[in-house]
Amino acid sequence: MISFTSTQLWVHDQDAALDFYTNKVGFVVRMDVTVPEMGNFRWLSVGPAHQPDISIVLMAIPGEPIMDDATRAKVEELTGKGFAGTLFLTSEDVDADYATLVERGVEFIEKPSDQIYGRDSSFRDPSGNHIRLMTAREMA
Structure with a gap:
């Protein structure tokens, strides 16, 4: 069975991402380990407290030998524009969570609205x- x-x-700054996902979104740290033997590679992950088996790895965009400078620059640019991937979160009450997140300093690009889904x-x-x-x- 696969789970x-x-x-x-990808994140530009792991410390800024950690602050955002824990202090603003409300996630908890799953793992924060720096490995000196791997050039101080940092494995940083967070997730919802009520879903202990799920995590989001906040990965620094690597340079050589993983990515050459041109590739790294493209990944940084696409991430900054919101095109390196999308995270889909669910809520029992989007409007209440929206209000909480705004109060914590999260800036929304789209306020809650009704959609077909x-x-x-x-x-x-x-x-x-x-x-x-x-x-x-609920969809049929």
């Missing part, structure tokens, strides 16, 4: 990653 455990987001909104993290927050409507 889902983690996904990854549910009530939906969106914001970005400090690196530019696009995040959708919604309450799904």
Whole structure:
């Protein structure tokens, strides 16, 4: 049996991402380990407290030998524009969570609105990653 455990987001600054996802979104740290033997590679992951088996790895965009300078620059640019991937989050009450997140300093690019699939909104993290927050409507 195959199960889902983690996904990854490229981030420009792991400390800024950690602050955003824990202090603003409300996630908890799953793992924060720096490995000196791997050039001080940092494995940093967060996730919802009520879903202990799920994590988001906040991955620094690597340079050589993983990515050459041109590739790294493109990944940084696409991430900053919100096109390196989208994180989809669900909520029991988008409007209440929207209000909480705004109070914590999250800037939304789309306020909650009704869509055919549910009530939906969106914001970005400090690196530019696009995040959708919604309450799904039951579909046939």
